[in-house]
Amino acid sequence: xxxxxxxxxxxxxxxxxxxxxxxxxxxxxxxxxxxxxxxxxxxxxxxxxxxxxxxxxxxxxxxxxxxxxxxxxxxxxxxxxxxxxxxxxxxxxxxxxxxxxxxxxxxxxxxxxxxxxxxxxxxxxxxxxxxxxxxxxxxxxxxxxxxxxxxxxxxxxxxxxxxxxxxxxxxxxxxxxxxxxxxxxxxxxxxxxxxxxxxxxxxxxxxxxxxxxxxxxxxxxxxxxxxxxxxxxxxxxxxxxxxxxxxxxxxxxxxxxxxxxxxxxxxxxxxxxxxxxxxxxxxxxxxxxxxxxxxxxxxxxxxxxxxxxxxxxxxxxxxxxxxxxxxxxxxxxxxxxxxxxxxxxxxxxxxxxxxxxxxxxxxxxxxxxxxxxxxxxxxxxxxxxxxxxxxxx
Amino acid sequence: xxxxxxxxxxxxxxxxxxxxxxxxxxxxxxxxxxxxxxxxxxxxxxxxxxxxxxxxxxxxxxxxxxxxxxxxxxxxxxxxxxxxxxxxxxxxxxxxxxxxxxxxxxxxxxxxxxxxxxxxxxxxxxxxxxxxxxxxxxxxxxxxxxxxxxxxxxxxxxxxxxxxxxxxxxxxxxxxxxxxxxxxxxxxxxxxxxxxxxxxxxxxxxxxxxxxxxxxxxxxxxxxxxxxxxxxxxxxxxxxxxxxxxxxxxxxxxxxxxx
Numbered sequence: 001x002x003x004x005x006x007x008x009x010x011x012x013x014x015x016x017x018x019x020x021x022x023x024x025x026x027x028x029x030x031x032x033x034x035x036x037x038x039x040x041x042x043x044x045x046x047x048x049x050x051x052x053x054x055x056x057x058x059x060x061x062x063x064x065x066x067x068x069x070x071x072x073x074x075x076x077x078x079x080x081x082x083x084x085x086x087x088x089x090x091x092x093x094x095x096x097x098x099x100x101x102x103x104x105x106x107x108x109x110x111x112x113x114x115x116x117x118x119x120x121x122x123x124x125x126x127x128x129x130x131x132x133x134x135x136x137x138x139x140x141x142x143x144x145x146x147x148x149x150x151x152x153x154x155x156x157x158x159x160x161x162x163x164x165x166x167x168x169x170x171x172x173x174x175x176x177x178x179x180x181x182x183x184x185x186x187x188x189x190x191x192x193x194x195x196x197x198x199x200x201x202x203x204x205x206x207x208x209x210x211x212x213x214x215x216x217x218x219x220x221x222x223x224x225x226x227x228x229x230x231x232x233x234x235x236x237x238x239x240x241x242x243x244x245x246x247x248x249x250x251x252x253x254x255x256x257x258x259x260x261x262x263x264x265x266x267x268x269x270x271x272x273x274x275x276x277x278x279x280x281x282x283x284x285x286x287x288x289x290x291x292x293x294x295x296x297x298x299x300x301x302x303x304x305x306x307x308x309x310x311x312x313x314x315x316x317x318x319x320x321x322x323x324x325x326x327x328x329x330x331x332x333x334x335x336x337x338x339x340x341x342x343x344x345x346x347x348x349x350x351x352x353x354x355x356x357x358x359x360x361x362x363x364x365x366x367x368x369x370x371x372x373x374x375x376x377x378x379x380x381x382x383x384x385x386x387x388x389x390x391x392x393x
Numbered sequence: 394x395x396x397x398x399x400x401x402x403x404x405x406x407x408x409x410x411x412x413x414x415x416x417x418x419x420x421x422x423x424x425x426x427x428x429x430x431x432x433x434x435x436x437x438x439x440x441x442x443x444x445x446x447x448x449x450x451x452x453x454x455x456x457x458x459x460x461x462x463x464x465x466x467x468x469x470x471x472x473x474x475x476x477x478x479x480x481x482x483x484x485x486x487x488x489x490x491x492x493x494x495x496x497x498x499x500x501x502x503x504x505x506x507x508x509x510x511x512x513x514x515x516x517x518x519x520x521x522x523x524x525x526x527x528x529x530x531x532x533x534x535x536x537x538x539x540x541x542x543x544x545x546x547x548x549x550x551x552x553x554x555x556x557x558x559x560x561x562x563x564x565x566x567x568x569x570x571x572x573x574x575x576x577x578x579x580x581x582x583x584x585x586x587x588x589x590x591x592x593x594x595x596x597x598x599x600x601x602x603x604x605x606x607x608x609x610x611x612x613x614x615x616x617x618x619x620x621x622x623x624x625x626x627x628x629x630x631x632x633x634x635x636x637x638x639x640x641x642x643x644x645x646x647x648x649x650x651x652x
Contacts, residue, residue, distance in 0.1 A: 037584035038548070039565035044478030048553040048563060108548020108563065108585025115528040115547050126527035126551055187521055187642040188557025264497070341559040342491035346478065 001152050004378030005371045011223070012374065019367045026360010029353040030105060038108055041354040046346035047337040049106070051358050054329035056102035058208070059095045059365075060133070060179045061201065061328060065209030066092035066140050067172035068239055074165050080231040083380070087213055087220075087228070089144035090372040095209075096137040096175075098365035105357055125181045132174045139168040144372075152379045154386065176201040183336065191269035191335040194257075200250040201328075207244035208324035210236050211317040216373075218314050226377050237313055241301040244320050248294050251327070269335040272345065280345045283334055290326035293319040434600035438618035440537035441516065441592055442647040443606070444626050444635065449613035451508045459486060461511065461605035461614065465590070468604050470581045472571030481562035483590040484513040484605055495639055511614075513605070514539065514560040514590040515638060515646030522552035522561065531587070537619075537647060538592045548585040557639050558646075561589045592616075619647060 008016075033040050043050040069088035072078035104110055121127050143165050150157040177198045183189070184197035214236055217228040258266040271277045273287045300306045300316035307313055334348055350358070431437065465471070465484045474480045486509040489501065520539050522531050530546035533539050553561045567584045575581060579595065582588055593603035601607070606616040617626035635649040 037564065037566040039479055039584075043565070045480060045553075045562055046478070046559065048550045103549075106549070108550070108587075109546065109583075112528075112545070112547045115530075115545055119528050119545070121527050121529050123524050124527040124551070125525065126549065130527075182551075183554075186525070186555045187644065188639060189554065265495075336554070341494075341557055342487060343494035344491060 001149060001375050001379060004375045008374060016367065016370060019363045019370065022363035023360055023367065026357050026363060029356035029360065032353055033105070033357060034110075038106075040351060042349045042351045044346050044348065046340040046344075047334065047348040049333055049337070050348055051329075051350040051354055052102045052106040054333045055358055055361070056099050056106070057179060057332060058325050058329045059099045059102070060175055061205035061324065062209045062212055063092045063095040063099070063136065063175060064172060064202075064205035065095070065213050067169055068206055068210045069213065069236070070143075070165065071169050072235070075169065078235070080229055080235060084213060084217060084228045084232050084236075086144055086148055086376045086380075087216060087373070088209075089140045090376060091209070091213060091216065091369060092140040093137060093144065093372065094365045094369035096133055096140070097368055098361055099133055100137070101361045101364060102358075105361065125178060125185060128178050129175075129182060132171070132178050136168070136171055136175050139164060139171055143168055144376075148376055148379055151383055154383070173202060176205050183332070188341060189336045190265040191332075194254065196250055196253060200247065203243050203247035203250055204324045204328050207240050207247055208321055208328075210240050210243070211320040211324075214240065214317045215314060215321065218310060220373070220377070224373075224377050226380070233310075233313070234308065237301065237307050237317075240317065240320060241298075241307065244294070244301065245298060247324070248291075248298065268339050268343075272338045273331055273335050277339070278345050280338075280347055282347045282349065283330060286326055287331055290323045290331065293323040293326075297323060431598060436597045436600055436602070438536050439620035440518065440618065440647065441597075442537070442617065442619035442626055442649065443513075443516075443592075443603075444615040444629055444649045444651055445511050446613045446615070446651045447510065448504070448651075449611050450511055450609075451504065453611035453613060454486075454509060457610050459511075460608045460610065462486070464604050464608040467574070468576055469579050470568075470572055470576055472568040473573070474566075474568070474571050479565040481564065481568060481588065483562075483588075484511065486510060487512055492638060493636070495641065496636075510650070512558075512560075513648065514592075515558055515644070515648045516590075516592055518645035518647060519643060521555040521557070521644060525551045525555040527551065534594070536597075538594055539589075540591055540594065541588055543580070543582055543586050543588065546586040548587065550587060552587055557642050557644065561587050563587050 041050060041052075066088040069081045069085050073081040073085045104113060107113060116127060116130055143161065146161050147157045180198035180201040183192040184194060186192055214233060217226075217233060220226040221228070255270060258270055268277060272280065273283055275281070276284050297316045297319035300312050300319070306316070337346075337348070339345055462482075462484050466473070466482075469483060471481055471483055488507045489505045489510055490497075490507065492510040492512060516537060516539050518537060520531075520533060523533050523539060526532075527549065528545050528547055530542045531539060531552055532542070548563070550563055553563060564582055564584045564586055569575075569581055572581065593601070593605075596603060602616050606614040615626050615629060617624040619626060619630075621627060629651070630649060633651050635651050637646045637649055640646065
């Protein structure tokens with residue numbers, strides 16, 4: 001099947017070259033980081049996780065894209081999702097690959113990464129996160145690739161795959177829950193120490209993942225002549241609507257708990273992010289942008305006419321995606337470290353090489369996605385041609 | 394049944410990978426680790442702890458100029474990095490309001506307001522940093538000291554997120570150029586690993602008390618076994634009122650502040 005990715009239009013190769021050049025820029029920045037150390041980033045003794053972990057956390061959410069289409073299709077036999085299950089599964093593969101890369105570039109001693117497997121530590125949530133993330137990556141690659149390969153051969157997928165498909169469905173929530181547990185089980189970080197963290201991760205995942213599938217499906221309709229089907233997009237947009245409203249509600253619950261109880265430790269991170277604290281207001285405009293985008297998205301998604309219109313739906317989905325990225329990426333990490341354990345504020349801003357490495361990782365992800373989608377669409381296209389030819393004969 | 398070339402190669406490949414991995418697991422060429430036997434002169438305890446006498450310490454600081462910090466950092470090759478965001482510290486001072494932020498009080502006694510307090514790793518009995526470390530690079534010894542293995546640490550900084558006391562530092566860059574003079578008796582560190590105070594385990598092993606305690610001219614730091622009723626530290630803690638940083642978090646710090 002790989003040959004499908006090796007033949008393409010000039011536009012396809014231009015896009016691949018564009019991504020490759022960003023990969024190269026990221027790689028050069030990474031070599032610099034490898035030589036000098038993580039000191040080239042904006043992280044500090046007080047804010048010891050930054051942009052890398054933020055993007056990792058967000059992308060774990062995007063990986064939920066798969067389960068939101070696979071579950072209705074295989075479990076509830078919702079046929080409309082037949083064409084986009086593969087988009088969901090391959091998006092999950094690309095997202096988890098990016099997650100793994102973001103963890104790797106965040107390590108101070110990346111060549112020692114296998115110590116996590118050499119000394120498996122059952123009391124560390126990080127160990128479980130490694131297990132569930134890599135498991136999810138393999139499951140989606142296996143299910144997506146095997147089903148597609150069957151389609152390529154013109155047969156139904158083998159029956160041994162069925163248990164793996166169901167396993168992938170029940171496995172999916174674990175990646176969000178375990179990633180949330182990385183944060184919510186730490187004493188002394190007020191912003192993270194909340195039981196609603198895991199549900200919030202699920203809600204934001206189930207909105208940002210499918211939102212990206214909608215954007216990609218609408219894009220593929222334009223550039224690759226691939227129609228996911230009107231009904232599929234409509235159902236998916238309803239999923240995004242519900243999940244995103246729940247996500248925003250969960251945040252408002254946090255605000256209520258912090259401010260009605262009046263406990264300073266719980267209020268401080270929210271004050272820092274949305275109003276500024278002790279003369280520091282580094283992220284206030286960004287955080288407000290996130291919630292303005294959220295408001296726009298909810299209006300466009302709730303009103304049926306704008307949800308059904310492809311242009312406004314695309315705008316709404318982009319707004320959902322960006323809003324979740326700011327909220328879960330930047331807000332969650334800087335909010336957790338601010339104020340510091342000494343109730344002081346150390347501002348964090350990513351540096352240029354740090355942004356370069358981040359963009360490089362995103363480019364790797366989109367390259368994986370492009371190649372996998374090219375193969376998938378190529379297979380589907382030739383399959384349709386065969387069906388047409390048979391009908392004519 | 395006929396075996397196709399493709400299937401044959403598949404089976405061959407799988408078998409090869411399988412036998413290499415299983416052979417690796419079966420014949421791990423490792424020598425069984427021996428448990429450490431302390432030399433006879435070593436100081437031993439069930440749970441090491443420290444008491445900081447605040448009045449003595451604060452009153453003496455204009456004269457002693459934080460000798461404990463200087464001695465510790467020199468002895469342990471702790472670099473002096475000018476950029477505050479990247480600095481490394483094992484023992485340091487900060488004002489009362491930052492050390493005890495959970496005790497907000499606008500009428501705090503004058504002797505404490507904005508006064509410098511000594512800070513170091515609390516060597517918690519229930520350490521969250523140890524709980525979260527994915528490689529056991531940080532671990533608790535039998536005598537209560539929370540230790541660091543600089544050679545196993547992968548630099549994920551999960552322990553820094555977990556520590557509620559900001560006791561841990563990360564080597565953002567190579568620390569060696571920032572050392573004025575290297576003490577050959579203690580290892581320097583490489584970039585990309587976490588470090589912190591270890592209650593001078595290397596001095597305890599040869600019968601010496603921690604360097605900060607020894608260097609304090611006013612005897613404001615007291616070191617000893619918290620579980621030995623007859624130790625000086627236990628007697629003082631029974632007699633005088635002491636507080637610990639963020640005790641409500643349940644990490645059970647072993648560093649006490651006498652008020």
